[in-house]
Amino acid sequence: MSSRVCKNCGGTDIDVDQARGDAVCVGCGSVLEDNIIVSEVQFMETGGGGSSAVGQFVAGDASGRNPTFGDGFCTGVGRESQAQTLQNGRRQINTVGHQLQLNQHCMDTAFNFYKMAVCKRLTRGRRVTHVVAACLYLVCRTEGTPHMLLDLSDLLQVNVYVLGRTFLVLARELCINAPAIDPCLYIPRFAHMLEFGEKNHEVSMTALRLLQRMKRDWMHTGRRPSGLCGAALLVAARMHEFRRTIKEIISVVKVCEATLRKRLNEFEDTPTSQLTIEEFMKVDLDQECDPPSFIAGQRKKRMKLLEEELEKKIGDVQGEIHEYQDEIEMELEQSRPKLRGMYASCAKAGPQEEEDDEISLPDGEEREDEELKAVAQHLNKDLCDQVISGEEEEEDGEGQEERPPRRGPSLASLLGPMPTAASLGLPESISKCIGEEKENDGDNENGELDLSGIDDDEIEMYLLNDKEVKIKTALWMKQNEDYLKEQKEKEERIAKEKELGIYKEKKPKSSGSKKRAPIHASTANEAIEKMLEQKKISTKINYDILKELNIKPSASPARQTAESPKGATPGAQRLTGRYRKPTNVPLSLGTPLSTLGKRLWPFISAQPPKKLALDQKANPLPVASEVVPHSVLVESGPVVYDDVADEEEEDEEEPCVSAMELLGGNEYGCDDDDGF
Amino acid sequence: MEPSDDVALDIIITNVVAVFRTRCHLNLRTIALEGVNVIYKPEYGKVLMKLRKPRITASIWSSGKIICTGATSEDEAKQGARRLARTLQKLGFKVRFSEFKVVNVLAVCSMPFAIRLIDFTKNNRPIASYEPELHPAATYRIKTLKATVQVFSTGSLTITGPNVQTVATAVEHIYPMLSECQKPLRK
Numbered sequence: 117m118s119s120r121v122c123k124n125c126g127g128t129d130i131d132v133d134q135a136r137g138d139a140v141c142v143g144c145g146s147v148l149e150d151n152i153i154v155s156e157v158q159f160m161e162t163g164g165g166g167s168s169a170v171g172q173f174v175a176g177d178a179s180g181r182n183p184t185f186g187d188g189f190c191t192g193v194g195r196e197s198q199a200q201t202l203q204n205g206r207r208q209i210n211t212v213g214h215q216l217q218l219n220q221h222c223m224d225t226a227f228n229f230y231k232m233a234v235c236k237r238l239t240r241g242r243r244v245t246h247v248v249a250a251c252l253y254l255v256c257r258t259e260g261t262p263h264m265l266l267d268l269s270d271l272l273q274v275n276v277y278v279l280g281r282t283f284l285v286l287a288r289e290l291c292i293n294a295p296a297i298d299p300c301l302y303i304p305r306f307a308h309m310l311e312f313g314e315k316n317h318e319v320s321m322t323a324l325r326l327l328q329r330m331k332r333d334w335m336h337t338g339r340r341p342s343g344l345c346g347a348a349l350l351v352a353a354r355m356h357e358f359r360r361t362i363k364e365i366i367s368v369v370k371v372c373e374a375t376l377r378k379r380l381n382e383f384e385d386t387p388t389s390q391l392t393i394e395e396f397m398k399v400d401l402d403q404e405c406d407p408p409s410f411i412a413g414q415r416k417k418r419m420k421l422l423e424e425e426l427e428k429k430i431g432d433v434q435g436e437i438h439e440y441q442d443e444i445e446m447e448l449e450q451s452r453p454k455l456r457g458m459y460a461s462c463a464k465a466g467p468q469e470e471e472d473d474e475i476s477l478p479d480g481e482e483r484e485d486e487e488l489k490a491v492a493q494h495l496n497k498d499l500c501d502q503v504i505s506g507e508e509e510e511e512d513g514e515g516q517e518e519r520p521p522r523r524g525p526s527l528a529s530l531l532g533p534m535p536t537a538a539s540l541g542l543p544e545s546i547s548k549c550i551g552e553e554k555e556n557d558g559d560n561e562n563g564e565l566d567l568s569g570i571d572d573d574e575i576e577m578y579l580l581n582d583k584e585v586k587i588k589t590a591l592w593m594k595q596n597e598d599y600l601k602e603q604k605e606k607e608e609r610i611a612k613e614k615e616l617g618i619y620k621e622k623k624p625k626s627s628g629s630k631k632r633a634p635i636h637a638s639t640a641n642e643a644i645e646k647m648l649e650q651k652k653i654s655t656k657i658n659y660d661i662l663k664e665l666n667i668k669p670s671a672s673p674a675r676q677t678a679e680s681p682k683g684a685t686p687g688a689q690r691l692t693g694r695y696r697k698p699t700n701v702p703l704s705l706g707t708p709l710s711t712l713g714k715r716l717w718p719f720i721s722a723q724p725p726k727k728l729a730l731d732q733k734a735n736p737l738p739v740a741s742e743v744v745p746h747s748v749l750v751e752s753g754p755v756v757y758d759d760v761a762d763e764e765e766e767d768e769e770e771p772c773v774s775a776m777e778l779l780g781g782n783e784y785g786c787d788d789d790d791g792f
Numbered sequence: 793m794e795p796s797d798d799v800a801l802d803i804i805i806t807n808v809v810a811v812f813r814t815r816c817h818l819n820l821r822t823i824a825l826e827g828v829n830v831i832y833k834p835e836y837g838k839v840l841m842k843l844r845k846p847r848i849t850a851s852i853w854s855s856g857k858i859i860c861t862g863a864t865s866e867d868e869a870k871q872g873a874r875r876l877a878r879t880l881q882k883l884g885f886k887v888r889f890s891e892f893k894v895v896n897v898l899a900v901c902s903m904p905f906a907i908r909l910i911d912f913t914k915n916n917r918p919i920a921s922y923e924p925e926l927h928p929a930a931t932y933r934i935k936t937l938k939a940t941v942q943v944f945s946t947g948s949l950t951i952t953g954p955n956v957q958t959v960a961t962a963v964e965h966i967y968p969m970l971s972e973c974q975k976p977l978r979k
Binding site: 264265266276277280283284287288291293296297334336337338339340341342406407409410413614 | 821906908909913914917921926928946975
């Protein structure tokens with residue numbers, strides 16, 4: 117016991133007797149303490165013969181109150197909420213930890229993290245599951261287990277980014293530096309899942325080597341480690357002659373196919389991919405590549421530069437073309453009148469004749485020809501247009517020139533789009549025969565396109581096509597008139613409501629369709645039958661006919677009414693016929709279809725377009741509602757419930773065919789099966 | 793700091809977010825019906841109005857609070873906000889342009905070198921965080937400036953801060969750390 121100073125005499129000599137629990141001052145004899153509380157550990161015997169300490173572990177931060185003092189049953193009651201939170205958290209950690217196959221040590225560490233989080237109030241405003249998952253993932257990262265955040269999110273069915281956010285907050289607040297993920301950690305796990313059998317180890321080693329190569333080649337920064345692992349394993353598997361398809365790999369690695377392909381492509385771009393398998397295992401190239409996204413950026417820049425250069429070049433070339441243009445114009449002026457004959461021959465013959473006729477344009481042009489031809493390819497289209505437009509002016513009788521057609525094609529193709537100050541007529545006339553020439557060249561070279569004669573027609577076809585498009589548009593508008601009308605009406609309605617101030621964006625779906633009128637029936641049979649009517653209404657079954665089979669007297673008026681309104685919706689009528697029986701369902705003008713139960717809506721709206729003729733497509737609803745009271749009036753009440761109930765169940769499938777025959781066959785059809 | 797001046801980095805501001813208040817209740821339906829470029833979002837209780845001249849999208853609440861996004865500079869944001877207030881005035885509301893404040897500025901910047909993110913994160917442990925599973929960039933939060941810099945391995949940076957000055961300071965702040973972990977280019 118602590119040596120204290122005696123209060124009376126100030127002496128420090130105090131005698132403590134453990135047996136009696138007293139502390140007595142030796143000097144003056146005053147009793148300082150009585151019934152000293154002893155802090156010792158006591159042991160008791162347990163069932164198996166061992167001994168265990170008596171007592172409970174109490175956390176330092178828990179309050180002193182311990183409800184299990186005397187009785188042991190109300191453990192949850194009265195415990196402080198923090199303890200409860202911790203206990204709850206612990207339980208969740210254990211559950212999830214077991215699913216992840218974490219060992220006890222990891223789970224304990226996770227629980228410690230959780231305690232810290234609770235102390236720092238990080239659990240406030242966050243779901244416990246998220247915090248638990250974050251703690252577990254933190255443990256996984258610090259221990260280096262091959263668990264991905266994706267696994268956790270799979271288990272808990274939580275968005276991985278939400279978990280990630282919680283994890284980041286936790287790591288930051290707890291000042292725990294989770295070491296960066298190394299994709300190499302995942303290799304053994306994935307390799308095991310891919311079942312390489314005995315060669316597992318070798319494949320893993322190869323994959324590891326590949327990964328390290330990828331790291332050096334800067335493919336791994338900023339990328340999901342699982343994607344890299346997948347690519348490495350795929351290549352490693354192929355190297356060891358295992359046929360693992362991409363699909364198998366992505367199911368294990370949990371990335372998508374596009375990612376995997378991209379990684380493989382990037383790897384292909386590295387110089388390492390050129391090595392053979394043996395070389396790869398032995399040699400490690402020193403070069404390091406740049407990150408692929410960086411390369412992509414550089415490539416774009418280069419493309420831009422190239423384009424600029426190309427434009428410059430074209431500019432230069434065009435300067436030269438100007439010169440040739442002037443020369444050609446001079447030549448043309450000399451030999452103008454021959455053009456017409458030339459034109460005719462252009463249309464028929466090949467270029468060989470013209471080639472022979474060609475004499476002497478400056479030879480310098482020949483060199484430029486090839487260059488310009490390349491550029492001319494671009495402008496060929498313009499050329500054809502010009503040819504066609506130039507045809508009209510052909511009658512002017514411009515000078516025919518045999519030489520320019522040969523040289524000209526490439527030059528004139530550039531001449532076309534370039535307006536010359538000299539004379540507009542000339543270039544056009546040149547371009548037309550050159551254009552023809554070009555087409556002929558095309559014919560001779562390819563042998564496929566017969567464009568020379570057909571151009572006009574094609575254009576006319578295009579014109580027609582436009583008309584067709586218009587007609588089509590008109591047709592479409594007609595067809596979808598209803599929808600467009602509906603949209604307009606809706607807008608108007610909304611506008612009105614807006615003005616009135618009752619605007620509601622979403623009209624709540626009428627739940628009346630789901631409500632069913634309560635079935636009042638005297639016998640169980642009636643009840644069953646009514647329920648059947650209300651619920652199970654199959655589109656494949658013509659209930660009318662079913663009933664008519666039994667109830668002849670009332671069937672005939674039904675049939676009459678069914679057939680009488682022409683062009684209306686027999687489908688809807690049949691529905692109402694079906695509803696002859698449940699008298700509790702008020703069949704008035706407004707209500708019939710809304711009370712017909714949810715399943716009838718598709719029946720009503722879907723049937724008419726499919727089964728009826730096109731002209732009968734008009735709004736089924738108003739017609740049906742008109743018809744309904746009609747049929748209700750005609751048809752008399754008496755119904756033989758029992759028979760029909762039985763018949764319904766028996767004959768549901770069979771009369772389908774006969775019903776069709778009875779009613780002429782084309783009104784009833786089978787579309788969607790409501791399941792019988 | 794010197795290094796950034798030497799290299800002449802281009803910091804391009806891509807987005808400026810500003811808020812202001814009109815000090816009067818606004819009827820969103822009127823705005824939605826009479827405004828030209830407006831989208832009414834009743835589920836969020838706001839109206840989006842898009843201006844063309846400074847390209848700005850403004851979220852207008854009925855309480856009179858307005859958030860203005862999409863501007864490319866602080867001045868433009870103010871101009872756009874003013875224009876918006878004038879538009880609302882013309883619609884008939886007694887708006888007063890008060891408490892204009894730029895709350896967020898987003899800028900991008902590109903380093904001429906690539907960056908080793910793992911080393912960068914290791915060197916700047918608690919401040920920088922890098923989760924390749926979640927986001928390809930390392931996030932560096934500067935508490936003093938209240939700015940966040942996202943560093944990509946290609947050398948591009950995305951900086952967000954409360955104003956343009958902070959953004960510039962942040963870039964200067966982070967430049968030396970980045971150049972330490974740079975990856976020398978071969979090309």
